[in-house]
Amino acid sequence: MRYRLRPLVIRAFLVVALVISLPSPAARAEPPAAAIEGQPIPEGKPTRIECSHDGSGPILVSPGDKAQAGTFHYDVVLPSGYHAAADRRYPCLFIAGPAGSPGLGDFGNWVRSRGWIAILLVESRNGPWEPILGNFYAAHDDAIRRFRILEGWKFATGFSGGSRASSLFVQSRPGFGGLFLQGAGFAYRADRQGEYYTGELTKVPHLAVFGAFGNSDPNASEIERLQRALPKTIALRLETFEGRHVGPPRPLAEEGLAWLEARLWERLPATPERRTAAAQHLRDRITALESAAPYARWKALGELSVFAGRYGLKSGPGSIPEAAALDRTLAELRQDPTVQRELLAAQALARAEQSEANERRRGKLTDLASRSLARQYAEVSRQYPDTEAAATATQKAAVFGAAP
Numbered sequence: 417m418r419y420r421l422r423p424l425v426i427r428a429f430l431v432v433a434l435v436i437s438l439p440s441p442a443a444r445a446e447p448p449a450a451a452i453e454g455q456p457i458p459e460g461k462p463t464r465i466e467c468s469h470d471g472s473g474p475i476l477v478s479p480g481d482k483a484q485a486g487t488f489h490y491d492v493v494l495p496s497g498y499h500a501a502a503d504r505r506y507p508c509l510f511i512a513g514p515a516g517s518p519g520l521g522d523f524g525n526w527v528r529s530r531g532w533i534a535i536l537l538v539e540s541r542n543g544p545w546e547p548i549l550g551n552f553y554a555a556h557d558d559a560i561r562r563f564r565i566l567e568g569w570k571f572a573t574g575f576s577g578g579s580r581a582s583s584l585f586v587q588s589r590p591g592f593g594g595l596f597l598q599g600a601g602f603a604y605r606a607d608r609q610g611e612y613y614t615g616e617l618t619k620v621p622h623l624a625v626f627g628a629f630g631n632s633d634p635n636a637s638e639i640e641r642l643q644r645a646l647p648k649t650i651a652l653r654l655e656t657f658e659g660r661h662v663g664p665p666r667p668l669a670e671e672g673l674a675w676l677e678a679r680l681w682e683r684l685p686a687t688p689e690r691r692t693a694a695a696q697h698l699r700d701r702i703t704a705l706e707s708a709a710p711y712a713r714w715k716a717l718g719e720l721s722v723f724a725g726r727y728g729l730k731s732g733p734g735s736i737p738e739a740a741a742l743d744r745t746l747a748e749l750r751q752d753p754t755v756q757r758e759l760l761a762a763q764a765l766a767r768a769e770q771s772e773a774n775e776r777r778r779g780k781l782t783d784l785a786s787r788s789l790a791r792q793y794a795e796v797s798r799q800y801p802d803t804e805a806a807a808t809a810t811q812k813a814a815v816f817g818a819a820p
Contacts, residue, residue, distance in 0.1 A: 469554035484550035512578035516541035587616035594676030624679035630659035761800035
């Protein structure tokens, strides 16, 4: 399911949203076990790690202030097979929550199925920046020493206040490639009211930013602010979904991580040194897609085919059999009736989106134009039910006034 709602004008709300943590209570029914010195950390489930910080890290939004020193904690989730693959390094996702002690929530399936390390910050929560950054510095520096994290493949996310905190994480330590904002934009400067802190983004050359906001979230008004405030060198994608001040649904959460990962592979130089990691990534993705529906598999393998060509995996000295077979598999999938129907639906959706773009270029949408767009999107849903394009069209039709 795709979410392609990018409204240029977001309705302002006067209601202050309640702060809601990303994971449900059921996601944290059992507290994580503490790591035992000398014992291997279990794979696939949270384990609590104690760490410390000396207070030397800066608080970027408040010049002159320092992070809190002291003892902190984080929960780590290691991928399956971590201990057996002693030479392999892994992408890592740092997660902060507005109430502290976040769970994996709707990122759990991605982290476990794609073989990522997850670092969940325990003490980082809405409030003063000193303990938030103290927890991050302590956890980050401990995890880098303790675990085999792939340098340059660090990602950060958080919901609401955790989102603002994660915007500082990627600017405070090197090697971050992706930032996933949920329900809030960047952290605000303490010395300039209403201005984001983006001062260190020029030092994060490969960073991509994905943002997801409920279309009834008061913070969705930050979409336009983010578009204006972030440097043009940043790969940026902002989406809305049906909802208020909540984290994105699982399909969009996973789509956002996939987009961030793809942008990083595109932006990092395709050096011979990265070919080994690229080959492993390709094999893992092809294996994970074996049970996917035909259209989802066709789309994903198409992207992987381009990726394989960029890293010289299809032919020549660095080629691998899995990459060489991609184009043949794509041609076979292209003949599948469900794939062909999805492609027709995608073309119908593209025509409706082009009509929307044309109307927006004329200026503010009139009621008449909105009703016309609602009918066009509703027709895509009616003609091609149960397709990815229909799911997007249904949401679009609702935005423009059609009954859901």
